Amino acid sequence: MTPPLRVLVHGGGIGGLTAATALARNGHHVDVAELRDGPEALGVGIIQPSNALHVMREIGVLDACLAAGFAWEALTVCDPAGAVLARIPQPRMGEAPxxxxxxxPALARVLAEAAAAAGAALRFGTTIAELAEDARGVDVTLTDGHHTRYDLVVGFDGIGSPLRRRLHGDAYRPEYTGFANWRVTLPRSPGLDGVLMSTGNLKAKALLTPISDELMYLGSVFAEAEDFRPDPQRAHEQLHERLAGFGGPIAEALAQVTDPAAVVYSRISQVAVEGPWHLGRIVLAGDAAHASTPHLAQGAAMAVEDALVLAQALDAAPDVPSALTAWEERRRPRALWVQALSRAVLKQETGTPTTEEEDALLKVGVPGAAHVLVQPY
Structure with a gap:
């Protein structure tokens, strides 16, 4: 597409800022509308598998991500007592670790700085107030009063996507899986040189994930009632109760969890938009279209792949509708495969009955999935 497009990216998270950077680097005029007041991100840490790092390389921020984080090459699997069962080398995509x-927060800063440096306008504290589309463009008014006609509106606005509701109503609401994630940031254990996963017959798993030279996080997944919330005064004790059966490195890390305010609790939900991911000149991407459980560590990776492939499709196609059709045909099978396998792994690890289709997916397994996902997207 020769003329530069005017694009609104609705949502300034990982996927949205990656899209803004990729599009702006390709010469398009990009506005990012983000409801938060700044680029600061909530949460603990995140794993960038090699396919996500390949995207970071493509948009020019790989070195910054590696400098702010902790790269590794192998997954260590332990039994609940902490004895090492296997050390599994992880595959690489291209030149990325x-x-x-x-x-x-560090990744959010890297991506926000990259988007701004590429020329994208980051508009914080605002969201879409009014939107009207015709065959040639989309008129958008933001809640901060900004009004512009765009060639394309991209919804990287998360699992609760307002743009998804505009396109599909209440047809695709987030579905709670019955499980929740408990995480807490701690000083990195000496010698922890990659993810350490401890699992067994406890219908639970726990992980230690290094996120910088100084820090790691302890994470675990448990079945929880939909209305459960940790007690603000004893969240650390509730985590201790759930991980009481683990020894070794997990127990050593857990002993450091003494502050209830440090425990981050998040329910695991998913969304799969079975209908079109784009209607006219409005497109859904990332968690707005295909939010998955974290069991392959691929949720954010799928979002940044969406972002880069969208920028590539817009440059290769003769017009916006053709680009969106080509993009969705390329992205839908891969993203929904990740979602289905992630959910199957969750059910397998927690002793939940699986379907025949899930059993077939589980034959690939997590190690096999890693090799599939370093293939070109």
Whole structure:
């Protein structure tokens, strides 16, 4: 597409800022509308598998991510007592490392700086107030009063996507899986040189993930009632109760968890938009279209792949509708495969009955999935 497009990216998270950077680097005029007051991100840390790092390389921020995080090449698997069962080398995509752990706030800063440096306008504290589309463009008024006609509106606005509701109503609401993630940031254990996963017959798993030279996070997944919330005064004790059966490195890390305010609790939900991911000149991407459980550590990776492939499709196609059709045909099978396998792994690890389709997916397994996902996207 020769003329530069005017694009609104709705959502300034990992996927949205990656899209803004890729599009602006390709010469398009990009505005990012983000409801938060700044680029600061909540949460603990995030794993960037090699395919996500390949995207970071493509948009020019790989070195910054590696400098802010902790790269590794192998996954260590332990039994609940802490005895090492296996050390599994992880595959690489291109020249990127096998994986990188990084604090979410650090990644948000890297991506915000990259988007701004590429020429994208970051508009914080605002969201879409009015939107009207015709065959040639989309008129958008933001809640800060900004009004512009765009060639394309991209919804990287998360699992609760307002743009998804505009396109599909209540047809695709987030579905709670019945499980929740408990995480807490701690000083990195000496010698922890990659993800350490402890699992067994406890219907639970726990992980230690390095996210910088100084820090790691302890994470665990448990079945929780939909209305459960940790007690603000004893969240650390509730985590201790859930991980009481683990020894070794997990127990050593858990002993450091003494502050209830340090425990981050998040329910695990998913969304799969079975209908079109784009209607006219409005497109859904990342968690707005295909939010998955974290069991392959691929949620954010799928979002940044969406972002880069969208920028590539817009440059290769003769017009916006053709680009969006080509983009969705390329992205839908891969993203929904990740979602389905992630959910199957969650059910397998927690002793939940699986379907025949899930059993077939589980034959690939997590190690096999890593090799699939370093293939070109």
């Amino acid at each position: 096998a994986a990188n752990g990084i604090p979410r």
